[in-house]
Amino acid sequence: MTSFVEIFNSDQSSQKVPCLPITPIGRDSTNVVQLSDPLCSRNHAVINYVGKDNYYLIDMGSRNGVYLNNQRVINPTLLSDQDTVTIGTTKIIFHKHKNAPTGDIDSYDYGEVKLNSEIRSVIILVADIRNFTQMSETLPIETLTKAMTYWFKATRNIIERNFGVVDKFIGDCVLAKWELKRPDPAAVPLILDAAYDIHQLTKTLPKIHPGIPKDIDIGCGINMGSVAMSENTILGDVVNTAFRLEEASKTLHGNVVMCQSFYSLRDSEALKREYKIAVKGKTRRLMVSSMSFDELANWLKETPNPFRPVAKS
Structure with missing residues (x-):
């Protein structure tokens, strides 16, 4: 239990x-x-x-x-x-229960749609720190707390400066959303830039908080579709699938796994590193694209985030 x-x-x-x-x-x-x-x-x-x-x-x-x-x-x-x-x-x-699980996301059901909810079109980003359980078992509690508090605050800043909203932090994971009035190709570099910045933020943790493993990183899942917004949270299959895509990033080539409707907003062959994957709860395989952060960095150089502040020379 x-x-x-x-x-x-x-x-x-x-x-x-x-x-x-x-x-x-x-x-x-x-x-x-x-x-x-x-x-x-x-x-x-x-x-x-x-x-x-x-x-x-x-x-x-x-x-x-x-x-x-x-x-x-x-x-x-x-x-x-x-x-x-x-x-x-x-x-x-x-x-307290002995041998308690360490927060498996699968134990949380985002599929229930409550009454008094509004249906909205959104893009969902899930970013999860890799191997967090092993790290939490070896680090002093003070180091872990300071590092994660810093990560929470800085991640929120990254999401908000890219016009997104943090729906919630779940353990070592962030769930963020962008509302869409209509499909917009500019959303692709905007959200991928946010994912890349969270990756860079995570890689700085060992320098700021000695003891954090140098190989710390994140995996990301990005999904797009209609959700029910109720009581300041989002519910529905689109959210569940975003978590499944992040999980798939652990086995596919890459760190960021995107649904087809998202990466198809841009006419870019570089984004189409396509795979068909089986997803829990789905009868059909999903077409997705998977990119490493190095590949994503190169793509963002060619297709920069149009809303990113220009660095002063």
Whole structure:
């Protein structure tokens, strides 16, 4: 079974959320555990999995603090089963299970379409840090926390300066979206440039945070289609498939796997490194294109992001 947190609302109803390798808690919609408590900061706290079934609670510099069993958390603190975490007026109970999985994305279902949702056309980018589980089991908790906090903030900046929106961070993964009023060829270099910048950001982590493996990198999946937008999140098969494409990047030649409808927006033979792949939940194989980051860098030189700021000479 997976370790999880149980959040108790003011009316005593509760919600259970599985713990991932990194489980951010805060008021912002990108957090895995999103709280509406007015005393909660946008990015308030995080629960980190550090291998051997150890979960640590960390205050992310919140204004009003994090309390564990009525004691304020100053340093990363090891959690035990049935511990009570208090943020503002919100009570959270930590439930620990032995041999807990480390946040398999497959355990999250983005396919359910809720009522009161709006159907929108979007492009989805999923970027996931490779081999994060092994890294989290060997690094000191302080190093891991500082590195991932830096990565979260810098990744958000990259997405937003490229006119995208971070839907949420899920463990060591970011889910971002771009809304489309109509198919636009300019979206291809825009989003591929964002993916490449996240790759470059990730490669700088060992220099900024000694101890991070030098071979750290990301894989990306890009999908396009209609989704249901509900309660500040996105739902539907298009989202599920974006995660499957990122997973496929581990076995295909390349780091970025794109759906056909996305790369076909540009009339570019260099983008058409095509494969037909089997995807979980699909009866038919999907046509995709896969590129390495070196190949992507060369393509972006020939087809630059039209919205990228020009560097001052």
